[in-house]
Amino acid sequence: MAKQSVRIGAGAGFASDRWEPAVELIEQGGIDYIVFECLAERTIARETLARRKDPNGGYNPRLEPRMTDVLPACVAHGVRLVTNQGAANPLGAARKTCDIAEASGLHDIRCAVLLGDDVTELIAARPGLRLLESGDPVESILPGLAAANAYLGADGVRDALATGAQVVITGRVADPSLFIGPMLFELGWSYDDYAMLAHASAAGHLLECAGQVTGGYFADPGPKDVPALARLGFPFADVSAAGAVIIGKVEAAGGRVDIATCTEQLLYEVHDPSAYITPDCVLDVTAIELHAVAKDRVRVTGARARPRTASYKVSIGYLDGYLGEGQLSYGGPNAVARARLAGEIVRERLKLRGLHYDELRIELIGVDSLHGPAADRPEPYEVRLRVVGRTRERRLAEEIGWEVEALYTNGPSGGAGESRQVRDVLAVQSVLLPRELVKTRIELVGPR
């Protein structure tokens, strides 16, 4: 029997997000579902590399403490949990979740695991596929291949919920689709009802970054004040069977939900607003209107959608060399000139030593590291030199930090607070893969 409406809360907007706001939503928000969206573009590739070192790992590194705090609240309040914290090992994440439940005295927790997003072998076996970003054939990045995952849609999440399991764990699923799955399941909509998928997708998109619609990533003291940001609440959406959508938050929580916060999030990561492509539909936000219906309550109307495309987007993570970096600070009179001189010394030293980099950036944090150079900016009191080089060789990457550190005794006056690091470059590009090649399935994991 389909419900008349469902309330879905957002429990995380990225891999490392806080979870007190999720517990608050579960305990005080009157929600039916809590959804933890924890996968940025590179996350699965990073977790795939982690799993190579630990076959039982590869899921969200914060899963254990998060589930430990959240599961008992879910059980106490009858809230079902949907999450992509499975990352590169959804089955491992489900087993861990069941273990945590057992250890917490919750003996009947089952997890439905959505599988099939990992298309690494399919991609490796299909030379000639074009990368959307560079236009090169996919073979060009196969030597460093870490993982290839398709963005699955809401239908798989709906089917996982239909098993009755309290917890649904996935790998890569498109962010809004994690939220649309419960709507499809509860409200009895067909997966081909594009009028409803439009409203659902708008709601899912507004929720997917959690605190970003309740006043996070928003505040600008003065013109855009946000109350109680340290206690920022996460959002929920009330979605009715007729497609009415209202975004809100727990009253006692910090933050704000209004037309300004919702408009910023509605357009977040949207390119052509008439064609926001998800696995479920092609969303058109151009006719959307936002209405403030009460304090911290915004009604969303006017979403439209066209039928979904014939392919899944696949994001491919691959190792692409190293970044070596060194930093050093300068303060007081003429700090900018001393830092610039220091940067030029490092550039010349690298050249004298015959060390060549695919890319070398020398910039001053406090002057031009974020937005590049500009003529009319006031000079700051203190600045931080940042030298970073990209290279195929780890040894070369390490030399950057050493050269910066050597400025202590050999460089301009007053260099302070050196830091250096070398990191692997995990790059990501995308391809489109025909839907019929991607086979999804659901596995149930219960107490051992």
Next chain:
Amino acid sequence: MRLTVRDLAHCRAGDKGHAVNISVIAYEPAGYERLRRELSEARVMAAFAALAEGPVTRYELPRLNALNFVIEHLKGGGVTATAALDIHGKSLSGLVLTIELQGNEPAAVDHGLTGSE
């Protein structure tokens, strides 16, 4: 007194691979009209000349009093492989807020808040 985008609007940056989108959301309908007239693709491209190859595409969302700019081909490989400190381009909304509105017509000198009437 010089008028900037920040006087009329708020902004949010979002990344997607090698491109970034930046929304410019006017506080008032009149501000939207003024931004629609003056904040052209070329004006935004000029502000991003050191950071991106372009092009810049502008989308108009009158029901939201918003413009959406898509800036393509960020230098250094974009979000997923960049050596930049701000690998996601999340700070780039701040650059759009600094863009000065010079006014294309006499009515625009009155701080713009009265728009085109």
